[in-house]
Structures are given as C-alpha cells and as structure tokens.
Amino acid sequence: MLSKIKAVIEKIKEQRPLVHHITNYVTANDSANITLAVGASPVMASEPKEVEQMAAQAASLVLNIGTLSSLTVEAMLAAGRKAAAKGIPVIFDPVGAGATEYRTAVARRILAEVKPAVIRGNMSEITVLAGVTADIRGVDSVADESNAEKIAGQLSQKLGCVVAVTGKTDFIANGNQVRRLDNGHIMLTRVTGAGCMSSSLVGSCCAVTDAFTGAVAGVAMMGIAGEMAQQALQPGEGTGLFRMRLFDAVSRLNGELLGRYIRLS
Amino acid sequence: MLSKIKAVIEKIKEQRPLVHHITNYVTANDSANITLAVGASPVMASEPKEVEQMAAQAASLVLNIGTLSSLTVEAMLAAGRKAAAKGIPVIFDPVGAGATEYRTAVARRILAEVKPAVIRGNMSEITVLAGVTADIRGVDSVADESNAEKIAGQLSQKLGCVVAVTGKTDFIANGNQVRRLDNGHIMLTRVTGAGCMSSSLVGSCCAVTDAFTGAVAGVAMMGIAGEMAQQALQPGEGTGLFRMRLFDAVSRLNGELLGRYIRLS
Amino acid sequence: MLSKIKAVIEKIKEQRPLVHHITNYVTANDSANITLAVGASPVMASEPKEVEQMAAQAASLVLNIGTLSSLTVEAMLAAGRKAAAKGIPVIFDPVGAGATEYRTAVARRILAEVKPAVIRGNMSEITVLAGVTADIRGVDSVADESNAEKIAGQLSQKLGCVVAVTGKTDFIANGNQVRRLDNGHIMLTRVTGAGCMSSSLVGSCCAVTDAFTGAVAGVAMMGIAGEMAQQALQPGEGTGLFRMRLFDAVSRLNGELLGRYIRLS
DSSP: OHHHHHHHHHHHHHHOOEEEEEOOTTTHHHHHHHHHHHTOEEEEOOOHHHHHHHHHTOSEEEEEOTTOOHHHHHHHHHHHHHHHHTTOOEEEEOTTBTTBHHHHHHHHHHHHHHOOSEEEEEHHHHHHHTTOOOOEETTEEOSOOTTHHHHHHHHHHHHTSEEEEESSSEEEEETTEEEEEOOOOGGGGGSTTHHHHHHHHHHHHHTTSOHHHHHHHHHHHHHHHHHHHHHHOOTTOOHHHHHHHHHHHHHHOOHHHHHHHOOBO | OHHHHHHHHHHHHHHOOEEEEEOOTTTHHHHHHHHHHHTOEEEEOOOHHHHHHHHHTOSEEEEEOTTOOHHHHHHHHHHHHHHHHTTOOEEEEOTTBTTBHHHHHHHHHHHHHHOOSEEEEEHHHHHHHTTOOOOEETTEEOSOOTTHHHHHHHHHHHHTSEEEEESSSEEEEETTEEEEEOOOOGGGGGSTTHHHHHHHHHHHHHTTSOHHHHHHHHHHHHHHHHHHHHHHOOTTOOHHHHHHHHHHHHHHOOHHHHHHHOOBO | OHHHHHHHHHHHHHHOOEEEEEOOTTTHHHHHHHHHHHTOEEEEOOOHHHHHHHHHTOSEEEEEOTTOOHHHHHHHHHHHHHHHHTTOOEEEEOTTBTTBHHHHHHHHHHHHHHOOSEEEEOHHHHHHHTTOOOOEETTEEOSOOTTHHHHHHHHHHHHTSEEEEOSSSEEEEETTEEEEEOOOOGGGGGSTTHHHHHHHHHHHHHTTSOHHHHHHHHHHHHHHHHHHHHHHOOTTOOHHHHHHHHHHHHHHOOHHHHHHHOOBO
C-alpha cells in the first residue's frame, strides 16, 4: 500500500482535482487552505439551489456537520445523493455526532441516504454511529480509545464503506482489513480543525485513488504534518505558529517525505 | 483577587470546560482557537433545533452578535434562556450595538430575556446599552473613553451583572466595585477578533470561577497576550504574525506569567 | 496615476474608511484582516433587516458571492441598491460565476440591479459576465488568459464600470483605458482568499478615491504583498506562513514601498 500512498500525492498535484465541501463556518478556511496546500482545488458551496450542479463536476465531496443547520443539511443530502449516483466519492465527517439528538439523527440520515465512501471521525463519533453508547461532550471525543480498531471494523462491515477513526492512534477499516497509523502529535488536539482538515485531505486523496488508499493517505498526511510542524516550531512559539506550520508542512509534502515519516502497520 | 485570577488558568487546564459559542462567521475560528489555547474546549453550534441541548451540557455560553441573523438570534435566545435557567454563566458580546436599529434591538432583547452574567463590549457598545447616546460607526468604537469607568458601573448596577468595557484601559464593574486593567497593545486594534477572543477567554474563565473574577481574568489574558505577541515579533513582521503570536502567547500562559504581566488596580 | 495611487494608501490611514462587506464564510476573516492591515475599518453584516442601514454609513461596499445563499443574495441586492443610490462605490466579486447556473444568474442580477462601480474577478468569471463562453471549474479560473485585456475592456464599455481581471498579469479597464499590472507571485494561487482580499483592498481604496485609481491601487497592493511575503519566507516555510506574511506586508505598506514595487503600464 505504501507505494500507492506515495503515488497519491503526485497524482493530486498533476490532476488538481476539484473537492466540493459542504462544511462548517468555523474551519471552512482551514479546509480550503489545506486542500490547496496538498495541491487540490477546493470549492465551498452550500446553497441548496446550486449544490447538485457543483457536486456533479467535483472529483470528491466532503460533508462535515460541524455547524449544521436545516439548510446545510438539505444541501448535504441533495449534493451527497447526486455525487453517490455519479460514483463521486463522498467523505462524511460526523462532527459531534452524539452530542445532541438532532446531530445524531442528521448523521444517521446522511449514512442512510448518501452512502458515503468514507466516514472519518473521532472515537466518540464513530462509536455513536456504530450504535454503541459513547461518551461525548461537545465535539471532542472523551471515549476510551482501546476499542477503536474493533469499532472501526464493525462499522465498516455494517455499512460497507471505509471507516477511519482518528485519535492518538488512527485505525482505518475496509471491511475486515484494518490499517493502523501511529503518526501525529498532541499539539493537533490544541488547535481547532485538525479533524476537519484530515477529512479534507482524505477528500483530496479519494479524488485520485480508491477510498481505502485515499483514507489511509489523507489521515497519514495530517499526522505527518503535525510532526513536521512540531519539529519546525521555534523557541517561544505555541499553538498559533504550530497551526501555520501545519499548512507549511502539507504544502511541502511529497512522496519521498511521506515515505520517510509514515508509521503504517 | 490576583491569587484567584492566577488559579483560574490552572483550573481551566485541569477541568477543560466546555464553552458553547453562538457567534459570528468572521471570527468563529479565532474564538475556537483562543479557547483551545487557554485549555478549554470550544463548541460552536447555532442551529435552533440543537442549541438548548448543547448549552445545557456546557460550563459557560458565549453569545456574540457580530454577524447576527434572524436564525442565530432565535438560537441565542433559546440557548441563553436554557443556560441561565440552569445557572450556567452567559457571556454576552454586543458587537456593533448601536450601529443599526436591528442590532440594538436584538442586544436589548438578549439583555432582557437572557440576563447574562457578563457583558463585554467596547465603549460605544456599552454606552448604547446603558441608554446613553454614543458615537458608533460599523463595529468599532469611536466613543470618548473617559467615561468608561462610570458607564460600566452604571450599567452593572442597572442590570445586576458584571460589565467589562475594553479599550485602551479596561474597566470591569460588578455593581459598585470596579477593577481597572492597563494591559494591552495598540496592535490589538489592527487585527479582527480581539474583542471576540476576549469574550471567549472570559467565557473560558467564567466556566471555572465567579463572573467577576472570570471577567477580569479573561480580559487581562487578552491584554497580556497582546503585549507578549508584540514582544515576540521579529523584524519585518506585521499584523499577520502578530495575530498568530497572540495564540502562541495564550497557549503558553500560566499563573506565573500572568502574575508577572498583569497591571490590575 | 502613480502619484494618485501612492496618495491612496496615506488617505486610507488618515480617514480609516468603513468598508461594509457582504461576503462568504470561507474568507470573511481574511477580508476583515486585510482591510484592517491597510488601515481601513471592516464591518461584516449580512442580515437583510440591517444591511441597508449599515451600507448607508459605509464609505464603500464589497459584495462577494463565494458562498452565496438565498438570504445573502437578498441582503446584497438591498445593500447594493442603497449604496448605489447614495453614491457609495460598490465593488462586486463574482466568485465562481459560470460554475453553476444559479451563481451566474445571481451575478447577472447584481450587475443589473446594483450597477457596481468596480467588478473584480478572474478570467473565467469576467468572461462569463461578458457573455462569452468560458472554461470554469469550481471557483478557480481555467480559462485562457491571452484575451484578458480585450475582455476587460469590452465588459467595462458594455457596463460602464471599472473591470479588473486578475491573474498572472492583471488588467484594469475603465472604458477604453486599460492599465496593466505585472506584480504578484504564484504562491498567491496556493492559498484561499487572494481574490477576495484583493476585492477588499479595492474596496478600501475606492473608499478614498475614484473607482479606476482605487481598482488599480487595490489590485497592485495584493500583488506587491505577494512578492513581499515570498521574499520574507524563511527556509522550510510554505503556504501557511506565506499567508500570514501577506498580512504583514499589507500592514507595512506605504507610498514609498508601493512606488518601489509597482509594475504598472
């Protein structure tokens, strides 16, 4: 799989795929910038009147419910159905699923009506979607991560899609195949948007390769960027510069660097 | 009060309180990142269908009308009433009150129906809420600041809540008690979101202490971060890096640094 | 024209004009910060109930359809008509015109009902508005730029307003007068918001001078900022720090620097 992952990053730069996002207003700028940093072309459009036409011309579609509203949910369902019908991979980021009944219901509805190619979430969110009781508070995971591998596999088999659970260790399941990534840095939990940006990178990768390879590649890139950003920090710097150095890192990533940093098993 | 303020920052890091924001789309990312930088856990949710349930699990609620809309106003009122009923402190940032009739009316309605624990605004906004005629243009204060202490005290006594007026000098009033802060740097007026971030820090602090201590602590942190960020600037840097160094500073703040920098009287 | 352009930047700092934006949620923060960096005062307000009153007190109005919705379109039309009626210059950024039928229809409607003073877009967008068939994908231009000068002139004469086409080379047309700018750096295409920020700078400039001078000045500032930011990059830095150094550059711009960098013909 490693050679395929290394090829992904070069393919993105060649093809500059259009990645349509319907996402939240907190991290939309981060998602756009990380998509550009890796070499893809982001477009954010969420008006129900135009999302089907926008999704239809995209190479992948990222749906993120971070600040969902009745209108954006309508847009996500319309765009998601259109993309799925055309074979365009849909990446679903169920931000905060489990935190409120409305959010959980919307997440379940997207799963049922859109059938995403990849779901990427933290342990709490994925546990909720798997139908197991989870600890969640706000949009941050407070769930025990020791079952992550098992839960990812269960949800992947149940829904027939790729499931990526990100946390200290990341697990990406495709049916009964599960890959593990040990990249990342604790500083990624001290900035907003690491999860959303990870989903945008998965969307950028899935635009040029299969869903399983794309999910592993995208999640790996975010973890590696966290490590590179931390290494680039100067004395006295904190979460502000760390965040900018994440974009720096992704914009400098290539197959060679990715191969050197990745801890995949 | 200083020892209580110093303790606040340690308590936030220990408790990692959930701070629910209903805020504007211009600085939502800044508010989330500053909340994370100080050690709290931000959640932004503004769909009326879920805000009561989200607010009910939060340790504090920040309402900011920077880019208010009919829908977010409905969400703010519902979440605010829920929080107030449960004794969860509500921090209200009346961005641009006075700039349009609609904005002023919404601000007054939030005061009447939510009864916030803390109001944090600039001199123009607080003057408008105090019922005095003010000079306002857009969302920036152009009012004379010489009456800030008096106006803050008047509004605090009238509404029975803590009132923080921020500007060159900050005044935080709790009934007839008024504290003065002389921290800050002029560069804070050259980036967007300094006020919003200040309110988010007040929200983070009020989640672990009483409203008066929390308001003084949060406002002090923002001013101190401005000074630290300015000191960290390298030759040739301007408002872009200054803004990132604000997050760096807050993410590195502790009781010792806070005690060393604070100019409280 | 150069001496007028150099004077613009000083006038902005003196007058600190209010620039009302109705813009997208992806780059609203960037637009606010670049407006502040150049010395103007941004206000973002998009609720139809208040936009006319806000626009009426502004020195210029920037309309940007990057993430348009039914509600923001209504707000743009109301604010735009109000501003135009009061002689307040309206800058229109037709983000993604041509990408969906809805977006194109909205852009045409704004042209017809608001009569902006300046239109600033990329080659694809301007070509669509000129009524020529264009290649567009998402919100990024994929059109051939060799006709930019001609198309800008045609659209300017047809609509009787200033038209700025930005790309590798920028052309700003005022009827049959066309100026050319050769500033900029390829890194500007690797971050989101360069176009939106350019429009915000045009808005800041048009608030203190005529539309033609303002459009040339604003577009020049963005290109120059791109060059200065690139020159300030340290080894190992990428698109994240580049973006922050853009704000640094604009916040440090003055007439002298502008005169030294500008490549105007």
